[in-house]
Amino acid sequence: MDFLYETILAVTWQQAVMWLIGFVLIFLAIKKDMEPTLLLPMGFGTLLVNIPGVDAILEEGAITTLYNAGIANELFPLMLFIGIGAMIDFGPLLANPKLMIFGAAAQFGIFFTLCLASMFFGDNEAASIAIIGAADGPTAISVSNKLNCDPGIRGAIMVAAYSYMALVPIIQPPVIKLLTTKKERLIRMDNQAKPVSQTTKILFPIVIFMISALVAPSAASLVFFLMFGNLIRECGVLNSLSDTAQKVLANLVTIFLGISISIQMTGDKFLQPTTLLVLGLGLFAFIFDTAGGVLLAKFLNLFLKKKINPMIGAAGISAFPMSGRIVHKMGLKEDPQNFLLMHSIGVNVSGQIASVVAGGMILSIFMG
């Protein structure tokens, strides 16, 4: 009869703590609606991988096989990028291309965190932690894999990358308020959108791919899959494929991604002091990204006649479309007649492009 309770007796305190973390992830996914497609499989997977002697995480186990098939070789993040690319409408950005500069500025947190993290970790680990600030899970996974980051902190990086994306409504508003005055938050912006031709929309993803891939070839595959997704959306002859990419493909890959990531959530790997440090540095990256975008807008306002509402700079992180919507809502809260959505979403999609480019820059610097 020993077999009935020998597994229970083999549970370590680390595994029990991980169960709690698993339950928290499930709670956040279901009750708080925070990235449920990812946090739910991740939370449930965390329960599984912390059962003593479970075969799913052995060499030939189901989760290990899934991890090797989709994360170790970066297939899942790239497939997910097709879905994300198909979801993005670059229209607001094409109507006002200069907004892209805020997407670039909002990557400041990545590189500032790189400097901070390098005080505690080796180059590859510091770079992998810094990329949490891209607010872009697939890029974080891809960069940490390519840099062969220490598996001990990879789980924390993935958890931070995805959970902070969900925490954008909590993290960004206080930072924006701290860096802007009420007068600045009340600045109204012109909402007259310039028409964009369909040909421009079709050529845009191709041009972005060519430029990014030629300057940062390490990020070529990331940019390719993102822009391929957008091309099937805009080309007008693959509408059914575009729908599938946006819904079925993105959802399926996210589920597999969440379950596969949970293999990194075993108590012995995750419950380390370094995990807390990684989570803290990831938060720094998010905060400084937000600050980078806002401060650039404030700086430009010193020279511009037609002022920019500096809040839109904060949307330059790539948490799309959440960040753009948060800025819009903050604008409405200050002045119910101030509609910033078109600008903030334009900046937000530029953040998606810039974060992938930032990933490419990190890879170019550290892979040589």
Added chain:
Amino acid sequence: MNFNPERFVEMLPNMGFGMLGIFVVIGAIVVSTYVLNAIFSRNKQ
């Protein structure tokens, strides 16, 4: 894990290169987008 504060300063050039690289790429994309808009909106007219 060690604490080496001097690494912060050592890493600053990488921060500079990275940010410069992003602005160069994004700048090139902005210029290309203006060109695309100029060519194809003119054709439309």
